[in-house]
Amino acid sequence: MNRKTEKYIAFCAGAVLFCVGVVSYAAFPKKSMERPVRIMFQTSGGNVLFLHNVHADKGNYGLDCADCHPAWSSDEAERPGSCTGCHNVENHDDGMLKRSDVLHTLCRGCHEEGGHGPVEKCTDCHVL
Numbered sequence: 001m002n003r004k005t006e007k008y009i010a011f012c013a014g015a016v017l018f019c020v021g022v023v024s025y026a027a028f029p030k031k032s033m034e035r036p037v038r039i040m041f042q043t044s045g046g047n048v049l050f051l052h053n054v055h056a057d058k059g060n061y062g063l064d065c066a067d068c069h070p071a072w073s074s075d076e077a078e079r080p081g082s083c084t085g086c087h088n089v090e091n092h093d094d095g096m097l098k099r100s101d102v103l104h105t106l107c108r109g110c111h112e113e114g115g116h117g118p119v120e121k122c123t124d125c126h127v128l
């Protein structure tokens with residue numbers, strides 16, 4: 001084989017591998033978990049509309065899942081689940097923090113720390 005033929009073969013092999021790569025990527029895209037778009041929390045203090053997608057999407061606030069799902073392993077095979085799985089809706093004597101308290105701590109804590117989003121004004125969150 002002369003050098004020209006060798007180069008030609010190398011080029012063809014490269015092209016074939018590239019096509020296989022593209023086809024595999026398109027055929028088996030990495031599946032990511034279905035996430036809520038928005039969540040309406042119904043509370044005795046008025047409903048809270050939470051834009052989950054806007055908070056989590058890369059093109060928007062782009063926050064890490066772990067910022068808000070601290071108890072989650074980040075294993076995409078397992079959903080993070082509701083906070084109520086551990087934080088009771090009512091106060092119990094098991095010492096676990098109450099659901100609405102940890103949600104207030106989480107939401108307002110980040111807004112306050114970052115100097116963005118509602119903190120003091122109740123009706124900025126409890127809109128309905």
Ligand code: HEC
Nearest residue numbers: 034035036055056063064065067068079080081082083084
């Ligand atoms: C700014 C906070 C925040 C961020 C960031 C966030 N989440 Fe959530 N997510 C929540 C809250 C609050 C709930 C509602 C939990 C409840 O109702 O008990 C929730 C609910 C969910 C649910 C529904 C519950 C379930 O297990 O089916 C899924 C799925 C979920 N989030 C996935 C994600 C993933 C994946 C990411 C990262 C890409 C993410 N979240 C980022 C706050 C957040």
Ligand code: HEC
Nearest residue numbers: 068069071081082083085086087095096097102103105106
């Ligand atoms: C698997 C159980 C589990 C789940 C699910 C869970 N947590 Fe927790 N969380 C804990 C434990 C344990 C603590 C430690 C404090 C305690 O005793 O309650 C804690 C503490 C917290 C704290 C710190 C509170 C403080 O005042 O220091 C926040 C905020 C919090 N959780 C938010 C959430 C939110 C929001 C969700 C749902 C998106 C959630 N957690 C889901 C177990 C869980």
Ligand code: HEC
Nearest residue numbers: 050051054061063067068106107110111116117118124125
């Ligand atoms: C880890 C940080 C973080 C957490 C946790 C968080 N937010 Fe936010 N939030 C933001 C940022 C960043 C903005 C954007 C503020 C801006 O651009 O002015 C925002 C804005 C908002 C706004 C006003 C604009 C909009 O998107 O509607 C509301 C309402 C809001 N957040 C509700 C919530 C609620 C409810 C929770 C808890 C379930 C929460 N946030 C938790 C970071 C956070």
Ligand code: HEC
Nearest residue numbers: 041043044045048099100103107108118119120121122125
């Ligand atoms: C950053 C958004 C945000 C702000 C600001 C906010 N809240 Fe909330 N509030 C929530 C969320 C989220 C919950 C929990 C919803 C749930 O448990 O499903 C909640 C829950 C509540 C509840 C129900 C508690 C219970 O035990 O059932 C009351 C009452 C309440 N808030 C009052 C207030 C008052 C008063 C203010 C102003 C001082 C305020 N909130 C400010 C987001 C907010």
